[in-house]
Amino acid sequence: MTNPRTTSTSSTSPAAATPAAAGTSAAPATQAPSARALAALEAARRRTELLTDSVDEHDLTAQHSPLMSPLVWDLAHIGNQEEMWLVREAGGRPGLRPDLDHVYDAFRTPRADRPALPLLGPAEARAYIAAVREQTAEVLDTVDTGFEQPERLLAGAFVFGMLAQHEQQHDETMLATHQLRVGPPVLDAPEPPPAPADVALLPPEVLIPGGPFTMGTSTEPWALDNELPAHSVEVPGFWLDTVPVTNGAYAEFIAAGGYDDPAWWTPDGWRHVHEAGLVAPLFWERDGEGWNRRRFGRTEPVPADEPVLHVCWYEADAYARWAGRRLPTEAEWEKAARHDPAAGRSRRYPWGDEDPGPEHANLGQRHLRPAPAGSYPAGAAPSGARQLIGDVWEWTASDFSPYPGFAAFPYKEYSDVFFGPDYKVLRGGAFGVSPVAARGTFRNWDYPIRRQIFSGFRTARDDAGAGAASGDGRG
Numbered sequence: 450m451t452n453p454r455t456t457s458t459s460s461t462s463p464a465a466a467t468p469a470a471a472g473t474s475a476a477p478a479t480q481a482p483s484a485r486a487l488a489a490l491e492a493a494r495r496r497t498e499l500l501t502d503s504v505d506e507h508d509l510t511a512q513h514s515p516l517m518s519p520l521v522w523d524l525a526h527i528g529n530q531e532e533m534w535l536v537r538e539a540g541g542r543p544g545l546r547p548d549l550d551h552v553y554d555a556f557r558t559p560r561a562d563r564p565a566l567p568l569l570g571p572a573e574a575r576a577y578i579a580a581v582r583e584q585t586a587e588v589l590d591t592v593d594t595g596f597e598q599p600e601r602l603l604a605g606a607f608v609f610g611m612l613a614q615h616e617q618q619h620d621e622t623m624l625a626t627h628q629l630r631v632g633p634p635v636l637d638a639p640e641p642p643p644a645p646a647d648v649a650l651l652p653p654e655v656l657i658p659g660g661p662f663t664m665g666t667s668t669e670p671w672a673l674d675n676e677l678p679a680h681s682v683e684v685p686g687f688w689l690d691t692v693p694v695t696n697g698a699y700a701e702f703i704a705a706g707g708y709d710d711p712a713w714w715t716p717d718g719w720r721h722v723h724e725a726g727l728v729a730p731l732f733w734e735r736d737g738e739g740w741n742r743r744r745f746g747r748t749e750p751v752p753a754d755e756p757v758l759h760v761c762w763y764e765a766d767a768y769a770r771w772a773g774r775r776l777p778t779e780a781e782w783e784k785a786a787r788h789d790p791a792a793g794r795s796r797r798y799p800w801g802d803e804d805p806g807p808e809h810a811n812l813g814q815r816h817l818r819p820a821p822a823g824s825y826p827a828g829a830a831p832s833g834a835r836q837l838i839g840d841v842w843e844w845t846a847s848d849f850s851p852y853p854g855f856a857a858f859p860y861k862e863y864s865d866v867f868f869g870p871d872y873k874v875l876r877g878g879a880f881g882v883s884p885v886a887a888r889g890t891f892r893n894w895d896y897p898i899r900r901q902i903f904s905g906f907r908t909a910r911d912d913a914g915a916g917a918a919s920g921d922g923r924g
């Protein structure tokens with residue numbers, strides 16, 4: 450299995466599909482591991498079916514962008530990885546189609562080349578993943594997934610949780626393919642709730658006081674290797690935007706000539722802006738003095754109060770510099786999202802340890818867009834920052850690197866081969882991210898040029914008074 454975000458990249462009229470039905474709730478961590486695993490796998494499968502049943506055979510087999518696989522590749526790849534890890538590895542069974550391993554190996558074939566592979570057709574792929582799932586259910590019924598189980602893959606049903614997250618991550622990738630697809634809309638969902646009444650009263654930024662905090666986790670049963678282990682990090686005081694940067698604010702950067710002034714861009718960013726011809730976020734198009742955007746087959750005015758989406762790291766970094774600010778580091782982001790100063794500990798989520806509910810965050814493809822900036826007061830962090838989880842992935846200033854004491858598990862290709870300066874870390878999770886993969890410790894990473902992902906950002910600045918607090922004589 451590989452990180453689905455980074456390894457690559459009808460005649461019948463399908464009825465509009467409603468993602469709200471696609472299994473959006475996280476199974477509570479308090480459930481027995483096997484029950485939690487089954488619920489998570491079933492939720493992932495409902496969403497996979499929604500994303501693939503909502504389009505016709507042509508749309509399933511077509512390549513909608515060289516950045517993406519044909520949807521039918523993702524579909525069978527989900528089953529192939531499940532066969533490898535849950536049926537063969539966890540179950541000790543011979544498996545169903547080991548001959549498919551090389552076809553659906555994300556490392557062997559880049560996304561652009563996958564249409565040329567001898568892929569299973571839609572009907573074959575559906576039958577295959579269903580047959581695999583039958584065996585998975587039998588394995589889950591028979592293996593010991595208790596926390597005392599000495600086999601680490603099985604303890605707490607880790608490997609089942611890993612595969613549920615894998616399927617949900619491919620569902621997010623397939624959602625991005627839906628967004629790139631050209632044609633009439635096939636997905637539908639209710640609008641997110643309107644902004645709460647107190648939005649106008651929110652301070653523009655919140656102070657995160659300096660000091661150590663616990664980053665990463667050693668206790669979350671389904672955390673992936675790159676989130677481990679928990680370790681203490683000293684973070685000087687800083688100020689963080691209360692909410693993500695909005696479309697309205699980003700449009701001001703464009704109107705101020707932000708894309709025309711090298712002062713705001715890193716040298717690599719400036720080169721990329723020109724080579725790629727970037728003038729605005731992906732999917733935006735001019736409409737007189739304003740902007741429209743294309744969203745899952747619909748064209749609409751860009752809503753000013755919604756977090757900006759589909760910007761690359763270079764754009765986020767340039768905006769921050771133009772605004773006299775900077776992107777937060779990954780450690781700053783996690784401290785803002787998890788650290789509870791009153792209790793002196795890190796929470797699982799900004800709002801506490803409780804699994805995400807619809808009152809906390811915009812997750813799970815429950816809506817097909819971010820909620821207005823300032824939404825979800827019940828999901829606020831102790832600092833008052835909102836929407837750290839859900840709505841948009843947030844670019845950080847940091848390269849993807851291992852935590853002290855990192856050990857690859859269960860295989861090097863999940864994280865280890867991606868560490869280094871090529872990838873920037875994103876945090877928090879977007880509206881299309883499943884609650885099962887939206888922990889406060891969850892780390893995403895991608896190339897700084899990527900824009901088809903559901904990426905936004907917020908900005909930060911140093912706390913000018915931080916030096917006084919640490920005794921530089923001014924205080």
Ligand SMILES: [Fe+2]
Binds near residue numbers: 450451453526615
């Ligand atoms: Fe994958």
